[in-house]
Amino acid sequence: MAGARHQNVMPGDVITTGPYRPEEHTVLDGKRILATAVGVSEIRDDSVRVVPLAGMYYPRVKDFVIGKVVSHTSLSWELEINSCYVGFLPASDVFGRDFSAHADDLTSHLAKGDMVAARVANFDRTRDPLLTVQDRDLGKIDIGELASLAPGKVPHLIGKNGSTIRAIEESCRATLAVGDNGWVVITADDPDGLLKAERAVRMIDEGAHEAGISERVRSMLETG
Amino acid sequence: MGGRDTDVVLLDENGVRCDGRRIDQTRRVEIRAGVLRNAHGSAYIEFGDNKILAGVFGPRDVHPKHMSDTDTGILRCRYHMSPFSVTERKNPAPSRREIEISKVIKEALEPSLMLEKFPRTVVDVFMEVLQADGGSRCAALSAASVALADAGIPMRDMVCACAAGKVADTIVLDVNNEEDQAGQADMPVGYMPNMDRITLIQLDGVLTPDEYKRCVRTAVDGCRQVYEVQKKALADRFFGGGGKEGSGDGA
Numbered sequence: 001m002a003g004a005r006h007q008n009v010m011p012g013d014v015i016t017t018g019p020y021r022p023e024e025h026t027v028l029d030g031k032r033i034l035a036t037a038v039g040v041s042e043i044r045d046d047s048v049r050v051v052p053l054a055g056m057y058y059p060r061v062k063d064f065v066i067g068k069v070v071s072h073t074s075l076s077w078e079l080e081i082n083s084c085y086v087g088f089l090p091a092s093d094v095f096g097r098d099f100s101a102h103a104d105d106l107t108s109h110l111a112k113g114d115m116v117a118a119r120v121a122n123f124d125r126t127r128d129p130l131l132t133v134q135d136r137d138l139g140k141i142d143i144g145e146l147a148s149l150a151p152g153k154v155p156h157l158i159g160k161n162g163s164t165i166r167a168i169e170e171s172c173r174a175t176l177a178v179g180d181n182g183w184v185v186i187t188a189d190d191p192d193g194l195l196k197a198e199r200a201v202r203m204i205d206e207g208a209h210e211a212g213i214s215e216r217v218r219s220m221l222e223t224g
Numbered sequence: 225m226g227g228r229d230t231d232v233v234l235l236d237e238n239g240v241r242c243d244g245r246r247i248d249q250t251r252r253v254e255i256r257a258g259v260l261r262n263a264h265g266s267a268y269i270e271f272g273d274n275k276i277l278a279g280v281f282g283p284r285d286v287h288p289k290h291m292s293d294t295d296t297g298i299l300r301c302r303y304h305m306s307p308f309s310v311t312e313r314k315n316p317a318p319s320r321r322e323i324e325i326s327k328v329i330k331e332a333l334e335p336s337l338m339l340e341k342f343p344r345t346v347v348d349v350f351m352e353v354l355q356a357d358g359g360s361r362c363a364a365l366s367a368a369s370v371a372l373a374d375a376g377i378p379m380r381d382m383v384c385a386c387a388a389g390k391v392a393d394t395i396v397l398d399v400n401n402e403e404d405q406a407g408q409a410d411m412p413v414g415y416m417p418n419m420d421r422i423t424l425i426q427l428d429g430v431l432t433p434d435e436y437k438r439c440v441r442t443a444v445d446g447c448r449q450v451y452e453v454q455k456k457a458l459a460d461r462f463f464g465g466g467g468k469e470g471s472g473d474g475a
Contacts, residue, residue: 011336055377
């Protein structure tokens with residue numbers, strides 16, 4: 001089994017017994033490296049990982065995420081980020097240092113149901129992920145269509161050096177904000193372009209593990 | 225020793241059982257993964273005449289909050305028999321037996337799951353028996369494991385389950401309802417095939433130490449057969465039935 005660069009795996013499958021470092025979605029059992037999720041295994045340089053085809057988003061610091069406001073307290077918003085944990089966006093991050101819980105109304109900036117582009121500022125096992133919008137291109141999303149795909153398939157949507165997403169954006173004359181949590185906001189002037197971009201995202205979600213998916217998406221974009 | 229009086233010939237002189245199987249043969253097993261849209265993961269199993277649906281939610285917030293564990297995620301399992309799953313209407317309230325089976329299935333799945341990766345969360349597994357025919361806990365456990373894999377919950381290995389037992393003084397694989405009622409022993413076994421670990425073992429009946437060992441070995445052989453069906457169900461769901469070749473189209 002060892003030696004294959006990519007293979008379809010299921011939980012418990014032995015990926016390799018070679019001297020590799022077990023990374024995401026793998027576990028070391030004696031000398032064997034086992035897969036812990038259904039997906040495609042990758043042996044790269046000295047490490048082994050599995051790109052899962054199912055499962056929720058697990059936050060990591062510096063990840064770019066698309067979130068949806070689900071509720072707020074007097075000090076912060078809670079954002080659904082397609083994860084088992086809710087994202088936590090402090091009010092001071094939006095209002096600035098002179099934020100006052102008495103004087104400022106949180107709903108004046110972000111109300112329930114609003115979409116937000118944010119970055120994970122901090123996250124560990126003990127508390128929910130802390131989000132920030134203090135960076136370029138972050139903050140409330142006013143327009144766009146929300147699409148989603150499995151978080152593990154986000155690299156397939158982006159493609160090698162961003163080739164796939166660039167092809168989609170150019171062909172559909174659309175802009176795609178791709179969250180690492182698998183949520184994608186598509187904006188386009190032309191409704192046909194929007195639908196085409198949505199179809200491309202759905203194609204990648206359904207067939208990311210199949211050989212030549214990038215080429216098939218490109219041919220779909222060309223033929224319409 | 226053991227077993228009720230019955231007119232049914234459980235094992236004839238040719239080694240053929242009451243339903244026509246050989247002693248080392250399981251009933252027909254079929255599993256489909258991803259059958260429910262609203263659950264995060266799901267599976268449907270037909271194990272002989274057993275028909276069971278399993279649905280998984282999570283990891284998600286724990287309610288009630290006091291049940292949450294800051295060190296690890298927790299697992300909750302509910303095995304339930306529908307009122308129409310047996311010949312006499314079954315009261316839908318959880319019975320003593322269902323509570324026991326929920327508990328043993330939870331404990332059989334736990335070693336396979338890596339819930340320590342999701343502290344303060346819960347994974348809920350619901351198993352609904354639509355039709356029961358003996359060995360439903362093994363069938364439910366096998367379906368639950370496929371549903372958990374379908375939901376993408378990290379797991380060290382799959383858990384497959386099959387029973388063995390003693391019928392007419394012979395160790396047989398996968399006892400059915402008649403054999404369970406009239407046989408001498410029934411032993412459900414849950415097994416992690418790649419880790420080679422048993423996660424569930426129960427025994428109803430009396431066996432000698434030698435029979436016990438043979439019974440475990442027989443059940444584990446059955447588990448391996450169920451494992452192949454589980455793998456096929458997941459391959460059909462995620463790889464369109466494709467084999468091991470992989471793709472290599474990643475970024």
